[in-house]
Amino acid sequence: MSAEITSSDLDQFKQDLQATPGAAALQKAVMNNGINATAENTDSKVSMTPTFSIELETGAVANQKQSGRCWMFAALNTMRHGIQAQFKIKDFELSQNYTNFWDKFEKSNYFYENVLKTADQPLDSRKVAFLLATPQQDGGQWDMLSALIEKYGIVPKSVMPETYNSSKSNELNGLLNLKLRKDAVKLRKLVADKASDADIEAAKQKMLAEDYRILAYALGNPPTKFDFEYRDDDKNYHIDRELTPQTFFKKYVGWNLDDYQSIINAPTADKPYNHLYTVEMLGNVVGGREVRHLNLDIDTFKALAIKQLKAGESVWFGSDVGQSSDRQLGILDTNIYKKDDLFNTDFTMTKAERLDYGESLMTHAMVLTGVDIVDGKPTKWKVENSWGDKVGEKGYFVASDDWFDQFVYQVVISKKYLPTELQDVIKNEYGKPTVLAPWDPMGALASR
Template sequence: MSKEITSANIEKFAQDFAELPKSNATANAVAHNGILAASRNIAADVAMTPNFSVEIQTGDVANQKQSGRCWMFAALNTMRHPLQDQLKLKGFELSQNYTNFWDKFEKSNWFLEHVIATADLPLGDRKVDFLLATPQQDGGQWDMLCALIEKYGLVPKDVMPETYNSSKSSELNTTLNTKLRKDAVELRQLVADKATADAIAAAKDKMLNEVYRILVFTLGKPPVQFDWEYTDSDKVYHREAGLTPKSFYEKFVGLDLEDHISLINSPTADKPFNHVYTVDLLGNVVGGRQVRHLNLSIDDFKALTIKQLQAGETVWFGSDVGKISDRQAGILDTEVYQTGETLDVDLSMTKAERLDHGESLMTHAMVITGVDLVNGQPTKWKVENSWGDKPGFKGYFVMSDAWFDEFVYQVVIDKKFLSADLQKVVADEHDNPTVLKPWDPMGALAL
């Protein structure tokens, strides 16, 4: 039975507040400075100094600017790290705009295909509403980037540089989503009118032609073949003629993407550990690589991350970067803000409770480039971000091990580091993963 708030309730609450120790001083501090500033824990600055026993030097950070392409920047960063050492290049980057172009083109096709597949469902159906809510966006996951590379290859950044619309993507996203929703109206009507499959396919091809046009106008035309010139740090000039995006990837990057798999840590009751999962409607390339996650305990999850770092390989990871973090200081630490103590309330939740109740999910992808081990145990981690060199330590962040436990949800690891038992699970369940709902938190896209 519902119960209204009474004047007696309010009097009691006011009396309880008045009896709090130093309630007026705390109220003044919070009101004048804000919750976070009033609860900032200076001790975190001392604990999170950027010193690490295992550290991979990766050079200057990149800058995704006003776009949600962190997953793309982070993945391409892991690929450029060995390349820039091999070729003696400083400040080298792979073209994020190239993969961005094909991602938006493929996501548009992905959306239109699923609109057709769900056209017999009514508006208001949760799956239809999910599709229409965001026809496409900047965000993504590791396997989605792999699907793009496997189909389209890669190019250096100076071959397809950034544009206004790649670096500041809101106008393009708004325009493209309006166009795709309009297309959805037409496709659903064609299905309702029992149009032939050929007629529907022709309508969709026309729509994709227009999407391609929009993308060339805003992002530029992707190169089919190119010559690449560069001068290395020894002042030696190099020229590679007649490259294609695929031949460039094979010759200069050469990473076997099939060997790199997504691991997640989702300690929720619906996802038993040591099993492979996928998410319905999650992807970008129709007919391309499927998104798959192997769910592991936090101990196994971290141990494999450390193994890869110790082998000299950086680690792509996804986390909820906005939780208990100081962006300007570059600190990700569960103790950086003591908000509960300041407000005299218990804000604690388990990782599973946060996932199950919509309090947290993956929002941002970065790269782990180091770890500080004390008596063999991690205490803090070095993180390469893609927000430029102003925040943190010239763009690098320090993440406490406690924050890793609570807010890191995904890492990408070469399967050679997995035990034989886990490799068998990956092989056995590769073609038959457990399918999660489209709105499952493990389907969140990193921005």
């Protein structure tokens, strides 16, 4: 049964509005200043001071500019922190353009393979529609960058610097997605016409050659060998010759990426805690590392992040950055806006409800570089963003602990900080994780 809005309903709504105390003044304020500015809470600004009991020393923030590579910047930031400290290069950066090149190239192949896998399904099937909606994009997740590094290594930013298209990615993304959709038409037709595997592979190889050319024109040629030349903070000159991207990673970062685990906090009924999950059609490198998420309760989730910070290691994390945030001030706080009070309306939803009903998901990745612990409990967190130094405190943000509870969905933790029982879950379930649908919110790509 459906019920229309009647004229008597409208009369009652108008009467209710007129009877609301201060309605005229509030209406004028909201109309002239906007919702956020009118609802902004001064108390939040006072409480979110950038002072922390545990704080790592890190250099100047990076700037992803007009691109959605936050996940890449955040991951490379966690890796450069060690280089900055060990080799005394305070503001050193790794090349985000290098990993961007290979990410887009591998995503093209990943798309082709998924097109072929779903070629027997109609265009209006949910999976095919999902696949064609965004053939590739700037966004990603931790395991996807790990897959790239394991295959291609990394290089200093000086060796493959930013280009117009890496920093302002809209034109390249539009062109590449046009190309991939056009290729999808041909691949599906080849399958429908019962072409041989050899003919399909030959067509795909031609497509990939074209993709490589597009990326090389837009982003430059990825280096295969280079010299690493720099001056340290003491003004001493250094040069390391004849490095490859793989040897550079081994020598200057030296991580075993298998030692790091994506941990999520997804308190929905379909994802019991203490189990491993993956997401169908989520990835970039065919034949490379696959996404694996260990779902934990929020208390354990936070305790692991604190443990890693106490050990002097920064923490990659994924969040819904647009929720309860002031970009210019660099404040992430559930109390930054008093919208419930302003509109006399309860906007409260649980974290699980927001995930289930499409109100929230991971949109942005950043790095935890500090935490303020008072009486044994975290009160606020220091966040290294990648939006340049004109926002926040020279690019660093402050997140309240409640905001962390509500809007942080993923952290990456070294397995050595996990208790034995959780390490056993990873070992036992890695080859048989629960597979989530492609559109599950835990498959969202950080792209802000």
